Amino acid sequence: MGGNTRVLRKRRLCLALGLCLSCIAVPAFAGNTDGSIVGKTAAGATVTVTSPETGLTRTVVADDKGNYRFPYLPVGKYTLQAEKDGAAVGEPLAIRVSLGNATTVDVGEAVSLEAVKVTGTSVVSAVDVTSTEIATNVTREELRRLPVDQNVDSVATLAPGVNKGVAAFGGLSFGGSSVAENSFYVNGLNVTDFYNRNGFSEAPFAFYQEFQVKTGGYSVEFGRSTGGVVNAVVRSGSNDFHYGAELTTEPADWHSSAKDRYTSDGERYLAASRDEQSLTKLNLYASGPIVQDKLFFFLMYEGRDDRPRNTSDDGTVLTRNASDDGFWGTKFDWHINDKNLLELMAFSNKNSRTGDVYDYDFEAGERGAKTNEIYTDTGGRNWNLTWSSYLTNDFSMKLMYGKNERENFQRSLSDIECNRVVANNQIPSPGVPLGCTTNSAVISRNDDRKAMRADFEWTLGDHLLRFGLDREENTSDYNRYYPGPGAIYYNIYPGDTGDTIDNGGVIPEGYQGYVRARRYEIAGTFESIDSAYYLEDNWSITPNFLLNAGLRLDAFDNKDGAGRSYIKTDDMLAPRLGFSWDMHGDGTTKLYGNLGRYFLPVANVINIKQGGGLLDERTYYAFDGYDIVERDGSRYAIPRLGPQIGPVDDSQGDGTVGDLRSEVDRDIDPVYSDEAILGFQQMLDDKWSWGVSGTYRKLHNAVDDMEISATPQCGGDGYVGWVMANPGKPVTVWGDTDCDGNADGWITIDTSREGWAMYDSEGNYLGQRGWVKPNRSYKALEFQIDRAWDGKWALNASYTLSWSRGNAEGPVNSDTEFDDTGRTENFDDPWVNLGGAGYLPNDHRHQIKVRGTYALDDHWRLGGDFKALSGSPVTGFGVGNPYDATNYHSYFICVENCDGPSTERVYVRSPRGRYGRTPWTFDVGASIAWLTSLGDKGRLQVKFAVYNLFNQQHTIRVNQDLQTTIGDTVNDTFRQPIGFQSPRFAQLTVSADF
Template identity: 70%
Template sequence: MGEMSSRYLRKTALCLSLGMAFALPAWQAHAANNDGTIVGRTQPGAVVTVRDPATGLSRTTTADEKGNYRIPFLPVGKYVLESRKDGNLTTQPADVTVTLGNATTVNLGVRELEGVSVTATSVITAVDVSSTESAVNISREDLRRLPVDQNIASVALLAPGVNQGNSSFGGISFGGSSIAENAIYVNGLNVTDFYNRNGYSEAPFAFYQEFQVKTGGYSVEFGRTTGGVINAVARSGSNQFKWGTELTMEPGAWHDKPKNRYDADGNRYLASSEDRDSLMKTNVYASGPIVKDKLFFFAMYEARGSSPRNTSDDGTTFTSNGAHNGFWGATIDWHINDSNLLSLMAFSDKNKNTGDVYDYTFDTRTLGAKTNEIYTDSGGRNWALTYTNYLTDDLSMKLLYGSNKRNAFTRSLSDIECNRVVAETKVTNAVPVPGNVPLGCTTNSTVEKRDDTRKEARADFEWKLGDHLVRFGYDHEKDTSIYQRHYTGPGAFYYNIYYATPGSTINNTGGVLPAGYTAYVRARRYEIAGTFQTTNSAYYLEDSWQITPTFLLNAGLRNDGFDNKAADGSSYIKMKNMLAPRLGFSWDIKGDGTTKLFGNLGRYFLPVANVINIKQAGGLLDERTYYAFGGWQIQDRNGNQYAIPVLGPQLGGVDTSQGDGKVGDLRSQVDHDMDQVFQDEAILGFQQMLDKSWSWGVSATYRRLHNAIDDMEISATGKCGGDGYIGWVMGNPGKKVTVWGDTNCDGTADGWVTVDTAKEGWAMYDADGNYLGQRGWVKPKRTYTSVEFQLDRAWDNKWAFNASYTLAWNRGNAEGPVNSDTNFDDTGRTENFDNPWVNYGGDGYLPNDHRHQLKLRGTYALTPHWQFGGDLTVLSGGPITGFGVGNPYDATNYHSYYICVANCSSDRSEDRVYERSPRGKYGTMPWTYNLGASVTYLRSLGDSGQLRVKFAVYNLLNQQRTVAVDQDLQTSISDGTNSTFRQPLRFQAPRFAQLTVSLDF
């Protein structure tokens, strides 16, 4: 009986020890945006020490009375963790990997109980039961095993619910948002484009160590986004000197030819089979100690040669591009002592490209005379200095100050001599160009120079108080744009020629196309210059409360403020006290850290892009003069002929309604009480470990965008009716707008006027000019609903696998601050709300609605020397809408959700018969399949060297399916429809191959 009792007690002790190892840590696993955290449970009062063998960095903390411990703000890397009680180890030391933006849960057991020696009680769980966000982490080593192209966007597209934009301006969409709503960080530095919000600064790809893609539920330290977050951290040095080189080759011969495209009659409309990309990159790096255990460096230089070429759509010009640039990046880490760290990160993505333009005969592949050179400069230098201080075991601080620069300058040799000329196909068919010479003598329409500089400072703190983890901080940015822009050629005019029928009303200038003419010319000047500044700041506070050993509640509040300033430095759009609450929970269902149910509610605000300051508060000159089209005039430049339009009689007056070159009274141009743009989000999810390698999860997400800030033409007020014209106003469509206007209807602005744009604001007239009353705007709407399934197998040096399926619905009447279906990338100045009729009847499935999305990726090591990788994305097509022009109630020429079907040539708009053409009426675009494959050869070179050769093929099946079509069912108010409606415009990139050879020592 005594022996059985002794055995039972020893067995019970062992079970208790292992059970403690699986217990839930007490604090939420949030980590700062450029490092990670280790959390867990051990014996109460035990001293827990984490050490980085590569750098000597060591941090020590004492577990509380419940055995909980937390070590925050740790640089990403591999550590050894141990726990001691009364000087004795409670368990064997554990090897721990700290990942970006996460907390790694390590629970440490008891070394000796009742004479039982437990030597393996360190348990690291793959399910983070203390996190409430949705995120995917991908390391440099993961990417080296997979066929993933070398850019941040390709990494982000691995995450569920993230899709590539299908417009000409590209970008990526998170969870139904537009491409202009994301935030990108490198080592904590915000590198998002703040001018137009549809780009970002990007370091050379070999510079990065790890990525985290946040798709929802992120904590209050992140803001200024209603899309997603891409978080990256750079490589760093250690006590071991390392060096290496990497060669990446993508010869033009390894790129399949794009297909030429033909219309229903067999006429080629896209000449693209001679387009080709070519890229060569050589990277060298070195890292190591400057002072052992104290000061480390990582430095990298990448020489890049890029020589893409392309023909114009009609095959009449050929452009050969060449860019030969040196990219560099570096980090310096100073471990002042174990409680104070200082880190400097810097990189340059400056790029210069020269495009040589030639006359070209596509059918015979004949290269003619050189006609132009186009110069494009982009990118800039970026740096961030980060100081980390572990003030006490319970209180830590991180401070950051940095600069992000993005320059853009486009110009050409022909900018001075040549105007840009573009004509509709209907025009050139009706009035052929003599000798088929090209239109104009330049392919560059704009001379644009922009210097953007972000100065960023932030402070982040976390304080452990019993069962509470309190996190708080401050985030401040000053975003400055120095901007110049104008069109090319004499007078800086851009000529557009449009087809029209005699008697047609031309825009809003009062002009009518005379008899005998079938087209008109718009001569447009568009000029602006100035310095524009925006200040963004935010405070945040968050409490993570471990209510019970298995239930965590997280509550946070972020307070944002945006101040967009005009060219004269005055506030143009200023909004403050934008309170963004976040509430989340995580329930460790089994109490062993293997299964969790989690959820969160959150609000996220979107700032106003600097382009709004520039284009409406910066003295914009947007002058449009209309002429009857009188045919073609042939000119000669350096022995090359080209055509320009003959200007007939002027049609109406000069339209400067969208910018007269002056900074006007901003009180009449922006809503005095504007509401912010924000999105509410709800997520409920479940995740479970099946064994030490496999895990699965399911989650449901609902997002709803509230408000829009866009330009509206207020042409009437409630009191003064059609006599109360105010003009173009930035405000919230469908809500009350307060601006400086005419209060007594005498034609002079003399006070504040409030217009309820849900009911009024747009004057309506009959064909005889009689005022009929007012019309209001619809409120913007956008929702995203999804169910997401994931299955994951962790890499074990043999194989890894990840699968996700997302079923989603993206509905509403507003895609966001840009419109991809009409190719409008002027952020915050879309066509959607210019007048009430543009978006009238515009409810339906939005451009980023992809109902089904399947993503698979994996790696298999056939032998220690050979690895095979695969990546597959299957995506259902987006909706196709047939946009019309005009509507049953107004004669304007904007896109609309109505088409004219009868009496369309009538001068009287009320005589015309229209039919609704709702979103998605014409089905969807085809499904796309994108399969990538890679094979990697590995070979050790001596004791510390390694050779890695990876050959990857992207779009292995060479699918060139349509991703965007012409959605203009009518291009003018006429009885006919557009012959190119539904004609494919953009396609999957053709198959190409990439060889990467790496040597690491």
């Protein structure tokens, strides 16, 4: 096999210069920005690992049993050599350290079992008997061989059990969880959107070196997630200078048209065929040494020309968008000495987009007058500084501090120039539109995370102790107001001279009507502090049996606009327990398992919308008719204001934060999930491995808004109002204890039995009703087979059979499009979720994924990616229920006497999933790449990829409102398809590396 042959023990490795595309289960004992090397050699031997790329050298001494360990090694290639008494123990070995993994290498006499030979350019997919978690690793080089679109979501969905969310607001669902339960890290910096927890700060593909997608059983250093974790590291410099460029282009002509959608009678309801997408990106990078063997840099800039255009659903409005902001990113590595490493990572994904809005004739394809400009600012700067240190042979430390910024601000010319105007239907029409905007709010938000953590590793004989702490300060600067000059919303009401209006004023003589000029603003700075401590013991009880036991202690503190704790939960103990059994003692067959608890923080949107400083200022004027104004060739009307009537009324909110004790449960409990995993894995030969695992997850609790309309005090008539609490549990709030109408003490309502008042059709009080407890369970069997890349071909195939069932999807509702995390409709009152148990929106019974690469020769490679996903349940939501008149979604439909009193209406249950499922979706990606050398050190790759090769545009989402009002009429648009697979598109990527 040539001069690069190495003889290695069969029992341990994914090794040599790469990691298999998707090891079925990967080791747990490594940091979140690096990896480690562990193994056995002669007792007392000196083991040295050296990076040929950077010169980094570290040395440890094996203990009296021959065990050695190198923690906190940067991802990359290494050479490992052991010596004892001045003589080499075994041969030098070429090793690749991958993200989040512990590569196990036995050296010299420790290698006593049947061996396999591995060339320096081969990869072995092996069983790792130190693993108790399930994750998928993908490197930059592996992605260049596959047809994977250039975004993190596409990488994450390579992993079994991970799918894109079914709702219009997108996101990723891990193991049946909602899209608002995941965490995303770049070089150890948490970049998850903490406002709504759906999304993250993303960098271009060319900035990343490796990804790890954790789908279950992850260690105690990771928390704040009841879904999954996507962990990534960025590229670094070395002792050799490198530079290059990558051009990616997706011309509009390479995008197939989306289909227009029509009702059964031929009426178009979705105009999409004239939408267009055009994208071009040019990426330039350079890396190398500033000081040889000491200080290294990586610099990257990406220019982007992104020009999508889209029509409104009815085809009357066309918006042409343009965005040409560039991305920059950098990484500096300072090897202070062989025991200390300092890393600085920074990038900016700040982006500004302008959308020109026109009137549009869809049938003719003709653009009319320009009516508006929309400006959208997103992204921000991100950076962190990490210090890794070997304090002793057995004790290591890593410290990190960083910041993550996310801006979200959308406004338009009409928002600047136009107030919103609405008139009562008794006010005579001016003959032209009222106002020149229909936007009800302008919202600006800047999210700023400060993150700090300390991680330690301490080897004590057969025990590896890992412990640390992390803290995040998440701050949102938020401002919401009405559009137009003065941020005023005008409402026009009828009235006669002498009439008394809402603020006690009287309409003056000569005027017929009045105008309410309203300022409604929420502004402030809202902070959440998430902190945790963790301790983990990895105990090798026998040479073949490993026990992993950990504890994580979480605390979440969400503060209101005045800086006071609003929702605070602490002392959240999350145990994790795992095992791995090397069944035959030769590393070829493994049984492993994991039990764990995971807690989810409360999103910042709750602080802002429930605990902000509200200004509700209402000024009243006499209505003196309309002024007709022209803007961009269009005429519109605004009210002419007469004299002010009465005082300014700010009784609903004066801009300050009031006493919120009556609006949040004093003893609120967090959302958490319990998980159990049992798996089996086996090597078939030096390249093939297969495995099967079973996963059970159960989500406990919900933090959501509930309307408490009755309390045990005051004969059941005590009204509390809207409260953030745990549905189905006792709720303690500041309320009226002596029935005098004033809040004066703490009251407790057991919401499993009470809290909602029931009345008959004549208004007589009938008693109270309580809430059901939220629940969600996920059960899955996962089968996977993997063939590692050997320079010729690679293959990974998986099948997941799963069930996701309960009465709560999670902090968001995909089927009813509620995306405010923790403020769903699900628990507004006890009737909303009555009879709501069943299969949940992210329940896909079958998932099949196959991907692979084949090298035709030294220059040509083929890549393929296939995904098949069964559909999600379709529910027919009604309005109201047999027990109470309500306007919320419900799992009942009215079939008789629907226009009569609520007590006479006849309802039937409409359970989850009663109307079948959306169809299966099939997605095929294909690529062909040509590679050639450019001189002695250069490489050129031209890759052409096609996504959704067969242009499948199957339905993935339908309208699930069976009834939209209390009545026996079925909604005409029920089950109408409203979401579809993206059309086929092609992508050309040309990259030159030197």
